Amino acid sequence: MTDTPNPREELERLRAEIDRHNYLYHVLDRPEIEDAEYDALFRRLAALESRHPEWITPDSPTQRVGAASASVLAPAAHGVPMLSLDNAFSEDELRAFDARMRALLNQDAIRYVAEPKLDGLSVELVYIDGRLTLGSTRGDGLTGEDVTANLRTIRAIPLRLRAEGRPLPARLEVRGEVYIEKAAFLRLNRSREADGLEPYANPRNLAAGSLRQLDSRVTAERPLRMYCYDAGRTDGVRFESQVELLTAFPSFGLPVNPLYAVCETFDDVTAFYRKVQSLRESLPYETDGIVVKIDRFDLRRQAGFASRSPRWAIAGKFPAEQGVTRLLDIQVSVGRTGVLTPVAVLEPVRVRGVEITSATLHNEDEVRDKGILIGDRVIVQRAGDVIPQIVGPVPGERTGAERPFAMPKLCPVCRSPVVRLEGEAAHRCLNTACPARIRQSILHFASRGALDVERLGPKLVDQLVDRGLVSRPGDVFRLDRDTLIGLDRMGPKSSDALVTALEAAKTVALDRLLYGLGIPEVGAHTAAILARHYGTLERLADASPADLMAVPDVGPQTSEAIVDFFANEENRRTMAELLEVGLRIQAPAPMDAAPEGPLTGKRFVFTGTLASMTRDEAGRRAAAQGAVVVDSVSSKTDYVVAGANPGSKEKKARELGVAVLSEDAFLALLSRHD
Ligand code: IVH
Numbered sequence: 001m002t003d004t005p006n007p008r009e010e011l012e013r014l015r016a017e018i019d020r021h022n023y024l025y026h027v028l029d030r031p032e033i034e035d036a037e038y039d040a041l042f043r044r045l046a047a048l049e050s051r052h053p054e055w056i057t058p059d060s061p062t063q064r065v066g067a068a069s070a071s072v073l074a075p076a077a078h079g080v081p082m083l084s085l086d087n088a089f090s091e092d093e094l095r096a097f098d099a100r101m102r103a104l105l106n107q108d109a110i111r112y113v114a115e116p117k118l119d120g121l122s123v124e125l126v127y128i129d130g131r132l133t134l135g136s137t138r139g140d141g142l143t144g145e146d147v148t149a150n151l152r153t154i155r156a157i158p159l160r161l162r163a164e165g166r167p168l169p170a171r172l173e174v175r176g177e178v179y180i181e182k183a184a185f186l187r188l189n190r191s192r193e194a195d196g197l198e199p200y201a202n203p204r205n206l207a208a209g210s211l212r213q214l215d216s217r218v219t220a221e222r223p224l225r226m227y228c229y230d231a232g233r234t235d236g237v238r239f240e241s242q243v244e245l246l247t248a249f250p251s252f253g254l255p256v257n258p259l260y261a262v263c264e265t266f267d268d269v270t271a272f273y274r275k276v277q278s279l280r281e282s283l284p285y286e287t288d289g290i291v292v293k294i295d296r297f298d299l300r301r302q303a304g305f306a307s308r309s310p311r312w313a314i315a316g317k318f319p320a321e322q323g324v325t326r327l328l329d330i331q332v333s334v335g336r337t338g339v340l341t342p343v344a345v346l347e348p349v350r351v352r353g354v355e356i357t358s359a360t361l362h363n364e365d366e367v368r369d370k371g372i373l374i375g376d377r378v379i380v381q382r383a384g385d386v387i388p389q390i391v392g393p394v395p396g397e398r399t400g401a402e403r404p405f406a407m408p409k410l411c412p413v414c415r416s417p418v419v420r421l422e423g424e425a426a427h428r429c430l431n432t433a434c435p436a437r438i439r440q441s442i443l444h445f446a447s448r449g450a451l452d453v454e455r456l457g458p459k460l461v462d463q464l465v466d467r468g469l470v471s472r473p474g475d476v477f478r479l480d481r482d483t484l485i486g487l488d489r490m491g492p493k494s495s496d497a498l499v500t501a502l503e504a505a506k507t508v509a510l511d512r513l514l515y516g517l518g519i520p521e522v523g524a525h526t527a528a529i530l531a532r533h534y535g536t537l538e539r540l541a542d543a544s545p546a547d548l549m550a551v552p553d554v555g556p557q558t559s560e561a562i563v564d565f566f567a568n569e570e571n572r573r574t575m576a577e578l579l580e581v582g583l584r585i586q587a588p589a590p591m592d593a594a595p596e597g598p599l600t601g602k603r604f605v606f607t608g609t610l611a612s613m614t615r616d617e618a619g620r621r622a623a624a625q626g627a628v629v630v631d632s633v634s635s636k637t638d639y640v641v642a643g644a645n646p647g648s649k650e651k652k653a654r655e656l657g658v659a660v661l662s663e664d665a666f667l668a669l670l671s672r673h674d
Contacts, residue, residue: 007048011055018061019158019253026156026225026255058133059159066149072657073145073212074638076136078124078231079173083141084308085291091270094292097314098266101294104311105302111295112263112270113242115229116317119286120179121208124232125152130161130168131363133598137211140449140524141308146601147211148252153220154178162253168613173232180207181284184223202354203286227257229291237283241295241301259283273316280318289317307553308525320381323356324394325349327378328402330361330405332412334436336430336444336518338409342416344378344390351382359388364407364424373402391516392446430572438472439465440516445473449524450516451505452635455498463487473516474577479501500655504634507584510537517574519559529553530562531588537575541566584632599669601625605633607650608643610663615643621670633658641666 018041021152025031046062049055055338056063101110124144126134135151161168180464185203192200198377200206210222228249231239249256259279261272273290280287293313294300303312319642329345342361349356357381361367372378376393411418411429412434420427429437439461446456458477464470469483479502484495508516511531516523522530534540535549540562548559565571604627606615613621618641621628633640633652640653641661653660661669 007052008055011045011048011052014041014048015060017041018045019162020271022061022155022158023162024254027250027253029073029258030481032100041516044400061159064153064155064159065154066216072635073147073214074382074602075139075143075636076134076146078136078139078141078232079145081141082122082124082138082144082232083305083310085313086309088287088304088314088316089319091273091316094269094273094316095266097292098269101303101312104620105299107299110299112266112292113260113295114263114269114290114292114316115247115257115260116276116285116287117289117291117317118177118179118227118257119204120177121204121211121350122175123147123178123211123226125151125157125174125176125228126232127161127169127172129170129469130163132157134339134600140528142525142528149216150213150219151178154224155217155227156224156226156255158253162251163252167236169234169236171233171235172198172237172252173234174228174249175230175232176226176228178207178211178226178252179203179285180210180222180223181225181283188223219229225285228254228256229256240297242293242297243295250518258587258621263292269316277318289315303355312660313673320389321352322379322381322391323349323351323376325356327372327374327376327393328388330367330374332408334411334413334434335431335504336437336440337520338430338432338434340411340427342405342407344372346378346380347378351380351388355381356380356388359390361390363426365425367405373398373404375399375402395604396559399618433471435465438470442470442473442476444518445516446476447516450512451508453498453501453505455494455501460487460498470565470605472574472577474574474581477578477581477583501635504580504652504656507586507630507632507634507636509586509636510535510588513537513578513583513585514540517565517571519562519565521558525557526553526583528588535587537585539576571624586630597626602627602638603631605631605637605640605653606643607640608646610641610643612667618666622666625670639666649662 016658018038019042021031021033021038038423041062045060048060049060088097095245098110102108122138124136124138125132131149132152134146135148135157136146139145150594152159161172180202180203185206186201188206189200206222207224210219210224213219222246229246231245237248239248243262246256246260259276261268263272264271269292276283276287276290290312292330294303299313302311303310306312318415326347327344328347331344331345332340333343334340342364344356344361346359361372370390370392372390372393377397378393379391380388381391382388407418407427408415408417411431412433414429414431416429418429420426431437442456442461442465443458445451446453446461448454453476461470464476464479464487466655469479469542470476477501481492481495481499484490484498485492489661490498509531511524511528514522514530514537515527529551530540543562545556545559548562549556599622604619604622606618609619623629630637633656635656636657637653637658639659639661640650641663642650643663650660
């Protein structure tokens, strides 16, 4: 093929044309051409670009799918936290929300916008001067994962915003839900089954798994879509209400769910709740309720926030879906804190497409209060994402062979006496050396939100604990190759890999460590707040209850739990051991100190001798674009820049699969963003 008289013009025309058809399809839901015509336009553009690679820009429709990414997903901080929603489980609870809002805001009536609650995965897209520069998952609400490469493959997401004659905002942070349509999900599963592959569990998990791929070519093959419904930081554009936002988004090319209601009275809200519930099965996507939001942003600001959710919005959940099956047995599991939990073993039953085989029963009182006997036919329910629950026995179906459940008197794992502490519903095993407790605390310590050592899984931890090789977190860092090779299913290769992973995990962010220590009441969210507030483990360990209470989101119960934790001899020993084995704790970067830039949050390590500048200078230039410069290489590192004679850091980067840049590549990266 040869060039047309003005190839440059044709290239621009093709790009605009393709963007327009995406817009017609995903935003206006009014496609004008067949898939085959679209593909033809696309191929024409790709051919033109292959003859003129110098004209390829990242926002070209041909650039949606990149190559495999070399390292793990990088963290991406949210400028404005991404919160969750409070739930209402009935119309009465929705009404109570409205009453609360009217009282709080001193209004006779409030206008709400109600939308279906999409059962997908919430993400944030950052558009700078109209260009998609960053896309991230919600994560813990403060920091998610950088999944830009994967989000770029979703055709519903514009790579550049439509200007439509007005200046584009300098910054627009868009939030919404990535999801998979039910029909596309079924099609995909049918073809998997035809190939003899295990089908995916449900659309939501598939969407989540697809977005967290390391190779965006895999994501590109998944039928992901997106609807936008919220904004984070905005610069150069202002929305004063949800209606305004939902009207403006499509004009920027951002897809908005056309099904929503502007509710002038509360009756409009209940009408919409019933409408979506009746449409539920026929809607193309999964929804588990509606979201009701105050329309006016000035009223939202007045209403403000509770700790993890805004006061001005609520999710109105649909009643849970139920099924009936047999309770085969009740087993008891021992958790990290020694709490014994009865777990129902069920005859497998499908509830809304998900197979349920077990359910938690929380404690002995719950089993008794629900009147459940082992062997009963029981009603089970699945409410949204919540772990399946047993509602109660089916009356009139007993045979007389059923038997009551009782908590064991001895711990099923270590045989020490089980106690029920004064005022507690839980039975506990108080033996801190109980193998079940040790196993769970080690697994927690190695879990994703903590030190993230994936190779330290349940089977391996069982062996390590059973053989007395590990009894506290610090012990895992003393494991060496020879010891590991002696274990079941551990060859030289996997042993080496684990040793390397453990070495990398020694460099750990303070919040992850705090979470991993398993301080009662301290989840990932509180751990992040504490880390940012105190900066070091020592300062937190020395904090008084009053001091802790002054930290936002930390209540009396949490402060007491923290003080108790650090006063405990065993815990002090655990921490001393961790420092002894060489744990390097990284202080969190204060949120607002890191400048915003294209390299924001990317972790850089510099090594070797650079030709055109010193390492310090290189670090300052990267930091000026928002990068974080760290000393040692771990799996969390995004780039290692290697000059002459780089030594061990470069080697380690290669072992861990972290991208290694030459000085030239680094300079190119800088100037690309200058
Ligand atoms: S608004 C401040 N609107 O529900 C919260 N959320 O439980 C702003 N979700 O994390 C969220 N559909 O993932 C909003 N139409 C909708 C939604 C929606 C689904 C999800 C979202 C959020 C979660 C909260």
